[in-house]
Amino acid sequence: MSKLHISATVNGEAVEYLCDPKQTLLDVLRDELNLTGSKEGCSSGDCGACSVTLDGRLVCSCLVLGVEMQGRSVETIENMASGEELHPLQQKFLEAAALQCGFCTPGFLVAAKALLEKNPNPTETEARYWLAGNLCRCTGYDKIIRAVLETAADMRGSK
Numbered sequence: 001m002s003k004l005h006i007s008a009t010v011n012g013e014a015v016e017y018l019c020d021p022k023q024t025l026l027d028v029l030r031d032e033l034n035l036t037g038s039k040e041g042c043s044s045g046d047c048g049a050c051s052v053t054l055d056g057r058l059v060c061s062c063l064v065l066g067v068e069m070q071g072r073s074v075e076t077i078e079n080m081a082s083g084e085e086l087h088p089l090q091q092k093f094l095e096a097a098a099l100q101c102g103f104c105t106p107g108f109l110v111a112a113k114a115l116l117e118k119n120p121n122p123t124e125t126e127a128r129y130w131l132a133g134n135l136c137r138c139t140g141y142d143k144i145i146r147a148v149l150e151t152a153a154d155m156r157g158s159k
Contacts, residue, residue: 008069010035011079019066026050028066029076037077037106041135048134051107052076058114060133077106080113089113089151098147100138108134112148120156124149 003018010033017032024043029035029052038061041049045060052061053075061074080087089112092098099105108131115122115130122130127148128141136144 004067006067006070009073011075021067023066024062025064025066025069026061029061035076035078039103048107048111049104051110053114058111077110080109088155092147092151096143096147098143104134104136108144116152120152122152
């Protein structure tokens with residue numbers, strides 16, 4: 001099967017790539033575009049390690065085909081910080097020790113950012129529900145949830 005030419009927007013930049021019709025978006029991001037922040041944990045959409053936003057909607061990139069990107073826009077963890085300046089969620093994850101090995105962290109951060117963009121004042125229950133698709137084997141989830149809620153409070157206070 002021949003590769004298809006795809007034009008899309010990734011992290012605000014126009015990109016073009018050749019894609020095998022069987023390649024996942026995760027494979028395209030990692031192997032074709034060298035964006036390795038999204039991780040492959042399960043390949044079945046169960047762990048959230050590969051979370052990205054696609055046209056503003058949180059998705060598991062292991063469940064989306066790379067060819068489905070034609071004309072669409074994706075945001076990855078690589079676009080979260082502004083140069084050397086960390087996003088408030090990234091900073092709070094560090095301060096709250098809301099990570100250990102770091103494998104799941106990019107997925108949690110992308111998902112948490114999507115949550116705060118949709119709901120800048122989530123309850124703890126809402127945050128836990130929103131992040132339920134992201135699994136972590138190293139931490140308890142309390143520090144992650146606390147970091148998200150504290151970031152939400154900080155961001156509301158700065159507006």
